[in-house]
Each structure stands twice: as C-alpha cells, then as structure tokens.
Amino acid sequence: MTDQHKENNTTHFGFRTVDKNKKADMVADIFDSVSAKYDLMNDLMSFGIHRLWKRFTIESSAVRPGQKILDLAGGTGDFTAKFSRMAGEKGEVILADINSSMLMIGREKIRNQGRINNIHYVQANAESLPFCDNYFDCITFAFGLRNVTEKEKALSSILRVLKPGGRLLVLEFSAPVFPWLRKIYDVYSFHVLPKMGKIVAQDEQSYRYLAESIRMHPDQDTLKLMMMNAGFEQVTYSNLTGGIVALHRGFKF
Incomplete structure (x- = not known):
C-alpha cells in the first residue's frame, strides 16, 4: 500500500x-459518555454564552411559518424547539443526529416542553442524508461539523437536500482573531476544560478530545472556501466572541 x-x-x-x-x-x-451532562456542561464551559451564539443563529435563519427546517447534529434540541414555534403547525422541523443517545435526550427534552406536532426525529449521518432532493428551506449545523469524518461529503449532502434559495447555517468553534485571546483560550481549553469535564461529567478524556477537535477544525476562511467549493453561494461568516465561534452562512441557488 x-x-x-x-x-x-x-x-x-x-x-x-x-x-x-x-x-x-x-x-x-x-x-x-457526555450526553447526560451535555446541557449542563455547555452552560459551564461557555459561561452561558452559548445561548447568545444560538440566538444569533436563530435570528439569522429567517425561518417563516410553513417552512421545512433540518436541525443537523441537533443534539438536545435547543434549535429544534425554537424552530418548531417559528415554523408553526404547517411547518416541519427534523432533529437529526448521528448519535442515538443525544437523539433520545433531545426527543425527551422537547416532548417534556409539549412541542411534538411538527417535529420528527431521525438518526442520520451528515455525509449521506436520508432526505429527498430540494426539501429543506433552512439547515442548521451547530457544533457538529468538526466531528464529521468527510466534511466535503457532508457539505455536498446538505446542498443536495436544500431547496433552491435555501440557506445553510454552520455554527462552530473557530480560530480566535486576537493573539492575546488565543493564548487565554489555549490555557482554558487544554488545562481548565478537561478538569471541568472530570469533575462535572466524570469524563476528562472526552473534553480533552473536544479541545483537540476544535484546533483541528478548519478556520473561518478555510471553511468558507470549503462551502464555496461544495457549491454554496454568497458565503459569509460572522465572528462571535472574538472568533472563538463563527457562524457561516451559505445559500443554494
């Protein structure tokens, strides 16, 4: 070989x-391993700021009543719950995740909130989505792309199932834009975060992987180019919290 x-x-x-x-x-x-404490750890790790990142993403979605939305790597369903109200009774929201544990927790959490009429749950791999061509008006992919093995395949699969005029929103950890912030972020990621995971979730290794996976993920401009190469148009991104997180937007025409 x-x-x-x-x-x-x-x-x-x-x-x-x-x-x-x-x-x-x-x-x-x-x-x-982390699914049971996923929401709690999100609040602790980001000091609650993840809620502002998600709110910005939802506001950028421009979802309207009657539309079809895919919450990809939807985890515990924060986006799905919001989109369910925005899409209304004539709309459809699909929470998709490759991990059955996360999907189960998300479904139970949403059902406990009483929002089930327009929501469906699908275990799916982003690289080969099991949906019809040109089906969704909006797809969100929050904190999941960095875990995908073949990111180019996932972006192509997403483009296929988007309607013409539909938009993809990728919310993901990215590269801090300020050198001083990068230094602080490195110390936090590789020293504080794993210890927090050990204490709260009894899992230090998974949160060490989280920090490593963030560093291996493409930076803002590289991901923008990947989306353009996959066929998305009018690709832009917004840096959030100094680039610790970035929201990329792309459209299908």
Whole structure:
C-alpha cells in the first residue's frame, strides 16, 4: 500500500491519526459518555454564552411559518424547539443526529416542553442524508461539523437536500482573531476544560478530545472556501466572541 493510499484512509480524531472507518464510532462513544451532562456542561464551559451564539443563529435563519427546517447534529434540541414555534403547525422541523443517545435526550427534552406536532426525529449521518432532493428551506449545523469524518461529503449532502434559495447555517468553534485571546483560550481549553469535564461529567478524556477537535477544525476562511467549493453561494461568516465561534452562512441557488 502506498503512503498516499494510507493517507487517504486515515483522518484525525483530536490530535490522533485514526482509520477513517473508525472515527464515527469513536465520536459516538464520546457523545454516549457526555450526553447526560451535555446541557449542563455547555452552560459551564461557555459561561452561558452559548445561548447568545444560538440566538444569533436563530435570528439569522429567517425561518417563516410553513417552512421545512433540518436541525443537523441537533443534539438536545435547543434549535429544534425554537424552530418548531417559528415554523408553526404547517411547518416541519427534523432533529437529526448521528448519535442515538443525544437523539433520545433531545426527543425527551422537547416532548417534556409539549412541542411534538411538527417535529420528527431521525438518526442520520451528515455525509449521506436520508432526505429527498430540494426539501429543506433552512439547515442548521451547530457544533457538529468538526466531528464529521468527510466534511466535503457532508457539505455536498446538505446542498443536495436544500431547496433552491435555501440557506445553510454552520455554527462552530473557530480560530480566535486576537493573539492575546488565543493564548487565554489555549490555557482554558487544554488545562481548565478537561478538569471541568472530570469533575462535572466524570469524563476528562472526552473534553480533552473536544479541545483537540476544535484546533483541528478548519478556520473561518478555510471553511468558507470549503462551502464555496461544495457549491454554496454568497458565503459569509460572522465572528462571535472574538472568533472563538463563527457562524457561516451559505445559500443554494
């Protein structure tokens, strides 16, 4: 086997190099481990700021009554619950996640809120979405793209199921734009965050992977180019909290 062939069959899992065929299962193990404390850890890790990132994303979605929305890597359903109200009775919202543990928690959380009429739950891989062509008006992909093995395949799959005129919103950790913030963020990510995971979620290793996966994810301009290469148009991004997180927008025409 040539070195090039070997390279094509491997990918990164945090800072480790692993077989591409194994990454999805390894990511699944991470989320099986953290799913029960996922919402609590989000609040603690971001000091609650993740709620502002999500609010900005929802405001950028321009979702209207009667539309079809896909909340991809929807996890515990924060976006789905909001979109359910925005789409109304004639709309449709699908919470999709590759991880069954996260999907189950999201479904129970939303049902406890009493929002079930226009919501469906689908276990799905972003690289090969099980939906019809030109189906969704809006797709959100929040904090999930960095865990995907073949990001280009996922973006192409998303483009296929979007309607002409539909939009994709990718909310993801990114690269801080200020050197001083980058230094603080590195200390927090690699020293504070894993310890927090150990204390709260009894899982230090999963939160060490989280920090590593963020560093391995494409930066703002690289992701913008990837979306354009996949066929999205009018691709822009907004840096949030100094670039710790970025919201990328792209349209299908």
